Amino acid sequence: MAKSTNTVITNDAGRIEKILVAVLDNGSRLQAPAVAKYVNHVRRSHPDESPAQIVTRMEKMFLLAVTGSGSAVGATAAVPGVGTVASIAAVGAESAFFLEASALLTLAVASVHGISVENHQQRRALVLAVALGESGMEIVQKVTGVTAKNWGTAITSKIPGSTMRGMNSTLVRKFVTKYAAKRSALILGKLIPAGIGAVIGGAGNRVIGKGVVKNAREAFGPAPTRWTDHLIVMPADDPFTSDGTDTARVLRR
Numbered sequence: 001m002a003k004s005t006n007t008v009i010t011n012d013a014g015r016i017e018k019i020l021v022a023v024l025d026n027g028s029r030l031q032a033p034a035v036a037k038y039v040n041h042v043r044r045s046h047p048d049e050s051p052a053q054i055v056t057r058m059e060k061m062f063l064l065a066v067t068g069s070g071s072a073v074g075a076t077a078a079v080p081g082v083g084t085v086a087s088i089a090a091v092g093a094e095s096a097f098f099l100e101a102s103a104l105l106t107l108a109v110a111s112v113h114g115i116s117v118e119n120h121q122q123r124r125a126l127v128l129a130v131a132l133g134e135s136g137m138e139i140v141q142k143v144t145g146v147t148a149k150n151w152g153t154a155i156t157s158k159i160p161g162s163t164m165r166g167m168n169s170t171l172v173r174k175f176v177t178k179y180a181a182k183r184s185a186l187i188l189g190k191l192i193p194a195g196i197g198a199v200i201g202g203a204g205n206r207v208i209g210k211g212v213v214k215n216a217r218e219a220f221g222p223a224p225t226r227w228t229d230h231l232i233v234m235p236a237d238d239p240f241t242s243d244g245t246d247t248a249r250v251l252r253r
Contacts, residue, residue: 032116035107043227051112052223059213062105066098066209102212106130109216112223115156121164126155126219128171133215135174143167152219 042054042061049057106127110117117123129136130152137151143163146154159167 032107032111032118035104035111036116038104039108039111050223050225051227052225055109055112055223058105058108059216062101063206063209063213065101067206098208102131102209103127105212106216109220110152110156113152113220114224114228115153115220117156121161121168122156125164125168125171126152128168128175129155130215130219131212132171132175132178133211133218135178136171136215137219139167139170139174152221 039054039058042058043049046054046057103123107117107123110126117126125140129140132139140146140151140154143166144151144154144157144159146157
């Protein structure tokens, strides 16, 4: 068992970069129009809420989603007939889900602040920097020269393509090291049987999720006091984009 677990931990770090790049470049779901559709869906469901209230609501949805996914993975080890191999496979899928949900939350908060991230390199940098928190902020500040507290907008400024790609490479390496260490500790907990793994999985994901929420708040600062655009009221049960992509699917799983 120990040998299998150690193999998972070693391999997990190697998989993260591939998963990360795939998630952050995941077609229309992470493009600016699709993210805006998701934010508008939440706003249509709660038309009287301020930008700050909508951000808080999206944060809660994010935490509920990632906590639930962590508990579900931990529970697989307690199901009769489901061994460690099945649990390991579930951890891989759950890691991808966590990254996808974190990316959507980050870009949705940016949208509320009026930041439309059109360039995929900018999207990647923004999500990585928010996920890293202080260490991500330091990398961004070193490259851009911006030292403002609310540094999220610096990433969407005009940065030369080669500079942006270099910054992303640094962010990816830093993120893989930091994220792999945290996830490896959670993997050990989630493989514990008798239901204990479900508790560790859910609680562990919530801790990391709260870190993402905190980092996003620091990156963008307080939400605007009022909406600057006009909300077009549409049926609240229609979260689909014009091309059929369901941006809300990520946080409903």
